Amino acid sequence: MGAVPGAREELDRLGRALRRQLVDLVDDLAPDSDPSLPPLGEPETVHGHEPLRHRYSVDAFTGKRPAHVSAADTASRAADLLDAAGWEVTTSREDTDGTPHIVVTARHDGCGIEIRTTDHAPTIRFAGRTPAVALHEPQEFRRPRPVRTAETVTPGYVLCYECDGLGWCHGCEGRGRLPDPTRGRINCPACHRSRVCVICRGAAELAVSQLSPYQHGYYPESER
Template identity: 70%
Template sequence: MEDTGGAPRLLVAGRRDGCGIEVRAVDHVPTLRFSGRTPAMALYESEEFQRPDPVRTAETVTAGFVLCYECDGLGWCHECGGRGWRPDATHGRVKCPACHRRRVCVICRGAAQLAVSDLSTYQRGYYPELDR
């Protein structure tokens, strides 16, 4: 028992094979507090990331549409490759700064193509072949 300012606490602890558990009971309070620790370990083996195949190619683009200038027909976010996160040396992984976990291209929203009739003047600048 330890005295913590008038509220005695009972601590029960157990440890085995690098794992531990603690149970605390406080007098005059009908609650128990549990906490546990395990050694750091990988939950799964890491695999080399394979970028997904493009949703559209120049051969499969719909008539009246052009491949998205941002993702070139990939459809997925060009920064994270559709994962929604990027590897980070400090934190392991961080939210993708381009798509903010949406996973798809922010310009075409995953369609991989844009309708020529909906292109703004600025966007048409990416497609000089449309001015011919």
């Protein structure tokens, strides 16, 4: 699986820019916060997509709002700072567990920042995320070689009628999962991720002596 050229560098650049912006906001809006904003760490994996994507995120860092500043003033200052830094800003009001909050959300370069504050607590919550970036080329799928062929089938056996000797599930060809345009990947509905052919269970061949009358129908030339 090859790395996408420049993808990690770009993700790191976005991560650094996002953190810098959050540090500026915390310094300005919640200067007495202790501890300060944690470092970024490693990008997290966003599961369920092929190829896998990665992003940096800061989840709900809680800062201290100065006693003399209202939630509304904090929100409007946050919006001004982000707007001046080139972010696209939206401010909304939300009830969380019956407590009214002011929420400032901002987007820039695919990154997102959210700032939540309320007059009911002396706190400001900061969160941010880079876009999810594919760091590796999608794995190229190679159809597996058949487990049995007409040349290698065991005497007294016939090639499995379901997979024709492949041995692997004919639905996913042994992948266990299938690409899906909306969900990224889905479990194979034919084998439910067992990956092998549901009839021969991977053997790729069936003993003629054990074929059911129904299965004989697939082999008109076979002797009962």
